[in-house]
Amino acid sequence: MSNAPKRYGFETLAVHAGATPDPTTGARNTPIYQTVSYVYDSADHAASLFNLQTYGFIYSRITNPTVSVLEERVAALEDGRAAVAAASGHAAQFLAFFSILEPGDSFVASQNLYGGSVTQFGHSFKRLGWNVRFVDPTDPENFRAAIGSDTKAIFIEALSNPGGVIVDVEAVAAVAHQAGIPLIVDNTLASPYLLRPFDWGADLVIHSTTKYLSGHGTSMGGIVVDSGRFDWGASDKFPGLTKPDPAYHGLAFWETFGDLGYAMKTRAVGLRDFGPAMAPMNAFLTITGIETLPLRMDRHIANAQAVAEFLTRHPAVAWVSYAGLETSPFHALARKYLPKGPGAVFTCGLKGGYDAGVKLVEACELFSHLANVGDTRSLILHPASTTHRQLTDAQRVKAGAGPDVIRLSIGIETADDLIRDLADGLAAATR
Amino acid sequence: MEPLVYPDALIRRVLHAVRTIAMVGASANWVRPSFFAMKYLQEKGYRVIPVNPQAAGQTILGETAHAGLADIPGPVDMVDVFRNSEAAGAVVDEAIRLKDAKGIAVIWMQLGVRNDEAARRAEAAGLTVVMDRCPKIEFGRLHHELSWSGVNSRVITAKRPRMMR
Ligand SMILES: Cc1ncc(COP(=O)(O)O)c(C=O)c1O
Numbered sequence: 001m002s003n004a005p006k007r008y009g010f011e012t013l014a015v016h017a018g019a020t021p022d023p024t025t026g027a028r029n030t031p032i033y034q035t036v037s038y039v040y041d042s043a044d045h046a047a048s049l050f051n052l053q054t055y056g057f058i059y060s061r062i063t064n065p066t067v068s069v070l071e072e073r074v075a076a077l078e079d080g081r082a083a084v085a086a087a088s089g090h091a092a093q094f095l096a097f098f099s100i101l102e103p104g105d106s107f108v109a110s111q112n113l114y115g116g117s118v119t120q121f122g123h124s125f126k127r128l129g130w131n132v133r134f135v136d137p138t139d140p141e142n143f144r145a146a147i148g149s150d151t152k153a154i155f156i157e158a159l160s161n162p163g164g165v166i167v168d169v170e171a172v173a174a175v176a177h178q179a180g181i182p183l184i185v186d187n188t189l190a191s192p193y194l195l196r197p198f199d200w201g202a203d204l205v206i207h208s209t210t211k212y213l214s215g216h217g218t219s220m221g222g223i224v225v226d227s228g229r230f231d232w233g234a235s236d237k238f239p240g241l242t243k244p245d246p247a248y249h250g251l252a253f254w255e256t257f258g259d260l261g262y263a264m265k266t267r268a269v270g271l272r273d274f275g276p277a278m279a280p281m282n283a284f285l286t287i288t289g290i291e292t293l294p295l296r297m298d299r300h301i302a303n304a305q306a307v308a309e310f311l312t313r314h315p316a317v318a319w320v321s322y323a324g325l326e327t328s329p330f331h332a333l334a335r336k337y338l339p340k341g342p343g344a345v346f347t348c349g350l351k352g353g354y355d356a357g358v359k360l361v362e363a364c365e366l367f368s369h370l371a372n373v374g375d376t377r378s379l380i381l382h383p384a385s386t387t388h389r390q391l392t393d394a395q396r397v398k399a400g401a402g403p404d405v406i407r408l409s410i411g412i413e414t415a416d417d418l419i420r421d422l423a424d425g426l427a428a429a430t431r
Numbered sequence: 432m433e434p435l436v437y438p439d440a441l442i443r444r445v446l447h448a449v450r451t452i453a454m455v456g457a458s459a460n461w462v463r464p465s466f467f468a469m470k471y472l473q474e475k476g477y478r479v480i481p482v483n484p485q486a487a488g489q490t491i492l493g494e495t496a497h498a499g500l501a502d503i504p505g506p507v508d509m510v511d512v513f514r515n516s517e518a519a520g521a522v523v524d525e526a527i528r529l530k531d532a533k534g535i536a537v538i539w540m541q542l543g544v545r546n547d548e549a550a551r552r553a554e555a556a557g558l559t560v561v562m563d564r565c566p567k568i569e570f571g572r573l574h575h576e577l578s579w580s581g582v583n584s585r586v587i588t589a590k591r592p593r594m595m596r
Contacts, residue, residue, distance in 0.1 A: 008587055017583075020575055021591040028589075045474075051461065053470045055576035063579055071581025082582040244462070251462050258464075258542055260568075260582060267580065 010077065010193060015291045018072030032284045033065040052251070052268060062272050066280040070287050074213065074223050077192040077290070078205050081228025082263035084271065085221060085283065089188060089208025090120055091276035092222030096184060096206050098274070099266045100152050100238055103129030107153040108146040110137035110167060111398050112160035114208075115388040117186070118399060121155075134398075140171035147179045152237055154183050158197055159190040159338065161373060162383060162400055162407040164321030164346045166333040173201030180237060182230045188212070189343050189373065193297045200337065203230040204262075211374025215289035215296055219282035224266055228259035241265055247273065296376065296412055301341030303378075303418060304410040310419045311348050316356070316430045318404065322346040344410040345373045347383075347400060354403040356429045357382040361406070363428035366413070366421040378411035378418050435545070435563055439586070442569050445537055445559060449508040450478060452539075452566075453500055455522050456513030457481030459491045464541075465513040466492075468567040475570060480507065500525050500533070509537035511566060516546045523549035527556045541565055 008016070019030045038057040040046035048054040057063050067085050075083040086092040101107070109121055111134040121132040131150075135142040143154050154176045156167045169185065176183040182203035187195060191212040197205050207213060209221035232241040232254045241261055244250040247269050253261040271277060301324075308322035323334035323342035334342040350356040360380070361369045367380035371387050381387065383401035396402055410418065452472060457479070458465045469479045469492055480503055481491045487498040497503050500510065500522075510526045512519045519540050526535050538553045540546065540562040550560045571577035572584045575592050 006587070012587070016587045016589070018578060020586075020588055023575075023592045026591050048470060048474065053467045054474055055571050055579050057579065063581075065579065068579050068581050072578045072583055075581060075583035076585070080583060082580065084581055249462075256462060256464050256467065260580070263581060 011294050013073070013076045014193075014293050017076035018069040019287065030066060030069045030284065030287055032280050033060075034280055035064075036060050052248075052257075052264065060280070061275055061277045062267060064277070064280050064283070066287075067278050067283040070209075070221075070278070070283040070290075071223065073287060073290055074192070074207065074209070075225055077293075078187070078225045079196055079198055079227075080205065080225040081259050083223050083225040084263055084266045085209070085223045085278040086271070087222065087276040087278055088220045089186075089206065089210055089222035090116060092206045092208070092224050093117065093120065093186070094274070095266050095270040095276070096204055096224045097125070097130060097153070098270045099240055099262060100182070101128075101130045102240065104131075104150060105129075105152045106131040106133060106148065106150045107155055108133050108135060108143050108151055109155040110157060110160065110165075111135060112137055112165040112167075112400055113155075113157050113186070114161045114188075115383065115391060115399060115401065117157075118395065119390055136398075137165065137167045137172070140168055140175055143172055144175045144179070147175075147181070151179065151181060153181050155186070156183070157186045157189065158195055158202075159187075159323075159343050160400070161189050161345055162347045162381075162405070164323050164328065164330065164342075165400065166323055166330040166337060166342065168333060169195075169197055169200040169202060169337060173203075176203075177201070180235050189345055190338060191293060191297060191374075193294050194301075194338050194340050194343060198227045198229075203227050209286050210372070212293065212297065212300075213290055214282070214286040215293065215374065215376065216285070217372060217375035217377065218289075219285040221278050221282050221286050224263075226259075226262045226266075228262075230262070232262065245269065297340070297344075299412040300344035300410060303412065303415045304344035304346065304408075305341065306415040307408065307410050307418055307422065308346060311422070314423070314426060316351055316426045318349040318351045320346065320348045321400070345407065347405050347407050349402075349404040350406060350426075350429065352404075352430060354384060357404060357406055358385060359429040360425045363425040364421050365424070366417060367408070367425070373407075373409035375409065376412050378413060378421075379409040381407045381409075383407050432545070432547070437561060437564065439573060441559075442561065442564070443573055445509070445539075445561065446566065446570055446573070449537060451505070451507050452477050452479045452509045452511050453482050453503055453507045454479050454511045454513060455482040455500070457483050457486070457491055457496065458513075459486055459489060459496075464565075468511075468513075468541075468565060471567045472570070479511075500529055503533070506534040508534065509539055510535055512538070512540045512544055514544065516540075516544050519544050519546045520549040523553050527553055527558065530556060530558060537561070539564070539566055542568070
């Protein structure tokens with residue numbers, strides 16, 4: 001027998017990581033621990049728990065046994081050190097930044113992000129004194145040019161929603177590290193099955209688990225995953241991690257917990273004080289969803305490729321942005337970073353513009369007209385009239401959501417049925 | 432430097448066999464990592480004896496601190512080194528010198544502490560050496576307790592977890 005620690009494949013981790021049989025009952029599947037609180041063995045045990053000196057459960061706003069199975073599972077799938085789950089992807093983004101930004105700090109973000117993230121960063125974060133600078137992510141040098149002395153992180157969607165843009169993660173990670181700051185990747189649209197940002201130098205990953213991880217459109221959720229590899233103590237840029245924390249009676253998280261410090265701070269202060277905890281039921285549904293992630297993603301991708309190829313041949317369609325098409329300017333990056341396939345969310349442009357877009361979404365029978373991605377069901381959306389409505393025209397075009405744009409999230413149904421539904425819808429839209 | 436690889440079975444064996452730990456560099460300050468580790472290991476049933484010349488004679492978590500390893504009255508199974516990598520060398524040599532008198536079988540150097548030269552001397556003297564790890568974290572990891580904080584334990588098993596102590 002070899003001395004090396006055992007390594008398991010992705011599919012094995014998707015089913016097993018974090019989930020041993022229940023120690024008390026032997027229950028093989030992860031139980032839903034639908035409880036708020038947990039008894040202490042003694043006053044001393046309680047004190048140790050509150051001081052973070054011993055591991056254990058106190059209150060489900062901070063930790064819950066069902067939620068922690070999900071956290072470990074996603075940490076394992078991303079090959080990270082630790083993870084902290086949250087009530088939604090947006091809550092996870094808030095927590096990820098809360099641990100590293102002070103009022104007056106800034107971060108640089110790709111302009112090609114989910115529309116809700118553009119609004120969260122540009123408006124709501126601003127009210128906390130966190131300033132964002134958006135840049136075109138297709139040239140990594142744009143990030144470097146936007147970094148100032150107050151900049152504490154770079155944030156990207158490696159595979160972006162909805163533009164089909166793929167960012168050169170390795171190059172952007174190098175820019176971040178030269179500036180002594182972490183690269184945060186929203187890996188929602190790829191899922192760790194298609195892309196593991198830590199393999200390319202990213203330091204933190206966030207997910208909206210609402211999408212492919214839960215996978216069935218059942219449960220809101222988000223998660224922050226730490227690679228454990230960023231040296232927060234190398235500069236004085238991150239006092240929230242390196243200096244004694246008055247919110248935790250003077251504990252310096254980086255010194256006391258080392259490579260677990262970021263995750264501990266995010267949980268023990270961020271989750272504790274702001275409270276966006278994931279519900280155990282949602283964690284359970286997401287754990288169950290993840291078990292079939294590899295199978296689902298393979299089908300999502302095969303279907304997306306077939307639908308994209310159909311659309312490129314359709315006379316009513318002006319362009320298709322799917323990076324799986326050889327004509328895509330991002331095809332080479334897709335081959336490098338997403339060799340199994342560049343996801344199943346992409347956009348196309350209709351020659352008939354805004355009006356044709358509205359007609360198409362209304363005419364489809366099988367595609368659901370709604371704002372979500374990463375469901376087993378195929379979804380269709382006209383971003384300009386829905387998710388990206390609150391942005392200015394210029395921001396919409398920048399974010400890849402102009403008036404003619406249709407966003408598709410291809411599900412795992414029969415590909416021919418999806419193609420027929422779109423063919424019928426396009427016929428109605430051009431009538 | 433080569434990355435250090437310790438099979439889970441080795442760590443399990445050490446944590447199972449050891450009863451008494453001399454913690455060199457133990458601190459009475461509750462926010463110090465050594466205090467966290469000492470408190471946790473005590474809760475898991477280990478006897479942890481603090482060694483720290485500055486604290487000699489004081490009581491830390493109910494145990495009297497000693498100036499050096501040689502001052503500890505009874506036997507010691509493992510020496511846990513909470514000093515920097517360079518200072519660890521002298522601690523290891525002292526442990527080697529006392530190994531028969533005290534029954535020392537294991538040298539454990541904390542997370543971030545690594546002294547390959549000292550490790551070679553200790554192994555040549557028949558001691559088991561673990562470096563750049565924390566016994567609190569390893570105990571928690573192998574007993575699935577670290578998992579409660581969303582940490583990737585890298586332990587995969589379809590067996591019901593059992594506490595080794
Ligand atoms: C890429 C991406 N990031 C973040 C989010 C926000 O996640 P949630 O809706 O779970 O808050 C979404 C939601 O659509 C998304 O698509």
